[in-house]
Amino acid sequence: MPLIVVIDDDAGIRLLVSQVLKKDGLQVMVAEDGAKGLALVREHKPDLVVSDVQMPLMDGFEVLDQMRNDPALAATAVILLTSLQDRSYVRLGMTTGADDYLTKPFAPQELREAVSAQLSKRGTAAAARAEVLDKAVRLALDEQRHKIGALYETRMVKALSEQWPDSSAPARNEGFASATVLYAEMRDYGLWTQALSSQELGEIVRLLYSSVGDTVYLFGAYSMEFVGDGMLCVFVNTADTDSVNHGLRAVRAALGLANATRRIDAYTQKNFAGRGLPTFSLGVALHSGPVAFASLHGLINRTGQSTPVGDTVAAALTLFQGEPRLNWPVAASVQTVRLVAGAVRTGRRTLVQISGRSQPLDMLEIVARA
Numbered sequence: 001m002p003l004i005v006v007i008d009d010d011a012g013i014r015l016l017v018s019q020v021l022k023k024d025g026l027q028v029m030v031a032e033d034g035a036k037g038l039a040l041v042r043e044h045k046p047d048l049v050v051s052d053v054q055m056p057l058m059d060g061f062e063v064l065d066q067m068r069n070d071p072a073l074a075a076t077a078v079i080l081l082t083s084l085q086d087r088s089y090v091r092l093g094m095t096t097g098a099d100d101y102l103t104k105p106f107a108p109q110e111l112r113e114a115v116s117a118q119l120s121k122r123g124t125a126a127a128a129r130a131e132v133l134d135k136a137v138r139l140a141l142d143e144q145r146h147k148i149g150a151l152y153e154t155r156m157v158k159a160l161s162e163q164w165p166d167s168s169a170p171a172r173n174e175g176f177a178s179a180t181v182l183y184a185e186m187r188d189y190g191l192w193t194q195a196l197s198s199q200e201l202g203e204i205v206r207l208l209y210s211s212v213g214d215t216v217y218l219f220g221a222y223s224m225e226f227v228g229d230g231m232l233c234v235f236v237n238t239a240d241t242d243s244v245n246h247g248l249r250a251v252r253a254a255l256g257l258a259n260a261t262r263r264i265d266a267y268t269q270k271n272f273a274g275r276g277l278p279t280f281s282l283g284v285a286l287h288s289g290p291v292a293f294a295s296l297h298g299l300i301n302r303t304g305q306s307t308p309v310g311d312t313v314a315a316a317l318t319l320f321q322g323e324p325r326l327n328w329p330v331a332a333s334v335q336t337v338r339l340v341a342g343a344v345r346t347g348r349r350t351l352v353q354i355s356g357r358s359q360p361l362d363m364l365e366i367v368a369r370a
Contacts, residue, residue: 002119003027003044007037007063008052008081013104017050020108021115034058038066041073048118050111053082064098077118081106099218100252103369117244121220175292176236180250180336181308181316182221183285184212184257185230188278195275204280205229207267211260212282219253220244223293223308232317234291234308247288247339251332251366254284258329285319286332287312287361288339315354315361322354322361330366337364345370 006017009032018028029044031037035057041049049067053060060080067073080101100114186192186208192201212231216224221233233253235246265280289312295305315333320326328348337346347365354361 001025001027002047003029004048004050004115005037005040005044005046006030006050007032007034007040007055007060008050009033009055010052013052013081016108017111020111024112024115026115034060034063038063041067041076042070045072046076047122048077048079048115050079050081050115053080077122079114079118113244117220121218175290175310177290178237178246178288179222179291179312180235180246180286180288180339181291181313182216182233182235182250182254183227183230183316183319184233184254184282185228185320187281187283189229191278195277196272200272204264204268207264208282211264212257215256215260216253219249219256221249221253222246223306225307227317232308232313234313236291245339247336248343250286250288251330251336251340251344252369254286254330254332254366255368257282257284282329283320283326284330285316286330286336286366287316287319288333288336315357318354318356319352319361319363322352324350324352326350326352326363328365331363332366334362334364337366343370344368 004021004026006014006021006028007030008014008017011032014030014032018030021028029040029046031040034051034055037049037051038058040046041063049063051060051063060082064078064080067076067078077099080098081104082101083104099118102110102114186205192204196204209226209231213224216231216233220235220238222236222238223234225232233250235250235253237246261280261282268277268280290310291308291312292310293306294309319331332346337344345367347367349362349364351360352363
């Protein structure tokens with residue numbers, strides 16, 4: 001039975017969360033402040049932590065930081081609860097280690113969905129690692145001419161790489177009638193290439209890809225690949241992500257990415273002061289519709305891999321090249337917004353004409369979760 005530690009200084013919230021989760025057959029332990037909650041987490045090693053942000057003695061971000069810097073707790077899933085008006089602090093928490101967050105007041109079903117998604121994700125990853133290691137042992141016994149140590153290392157690398165969506169992309173042609181495509185690109189890339197050396201720019205890109213990759217993986221991206229100075233991700237509904245539809249997971253990932261740039265911008269301001277660099281920012285485009293995967297079998301170094309194709313993908317890739325040019329952090333088509341109706345707050349709205357398309361795309365600015 002999964003164990004969940006709930007940390008909140010509000011007795012009513014603690015009671016609500018614990019009753020909802022216990023009713024679903026989960027084991028729950030509670031604490032009224034961050035210090036006591038962290039002590040429970042260290043002692044009992046729970047499967048999931050649900051923590052308030054604003055608490056006495058030690059707030060939720062401090063609890064999260066302590067956990068992520070403890071090897072024994074670093075992989076533990078964390079959902080943050082907040083009633084803060086400034087959502088940027090919460091999104092900052094997401095990009096520095098939280099797996100999800102809920103805004104008070106939240107509905108019991110929203111809590112159930114968030115908890116179920118995290119527990120399902122952890123269970124699936126653990127099962128996949130166990131299966132890979134089991135195959136490694138059997139292969140070592142069958143092939144005695146190989147050293148067991150070498151085989152174990154090879155299979156361990158495979159187990160780790162299979163956690164990333166791009167490594168598990170379908171090896172055959174297949175399609176999805178409904179999927180959400182996320183494309184994130186670095187703004188003002190040309191200015192950065194002129195102001196920084198190749199080595200310096202490489203460090204910025206590494207930080208960017210690390211932040212983007214970690215965030216989209218947490219939200220269950222089905223595939224992920226680099227395209228020029230951006231990253232293309234596809235979200236679909238699969239057996240381990242049915243509790244939250246692909247559109248909502250893609251939007252949550254996009255909001256996290258839009259604010260992950262703060263950490264990178266702080267890094268550039270500190271290390272490259274005086275270079276006249278623009279503020280580091282990302283443009284994130286979202287579009288939903290049918291997506292097909294074309295097999296790349298037969299191409300050099302592409303055996304068993306595939307790439308997403310189709311109008312939905314092409315629209316997301318070229319959105320920020322359309323007219324008018326959008327400078328929104330997160331821009332979503334009306335097709336995507338329909339999938340998350342009531343779950344997000346939107347801002348500006350406009351029609352964007354993209355070269356090669358007969359009809360413009362109806363786009364909305366995603367501001368935050370509702």
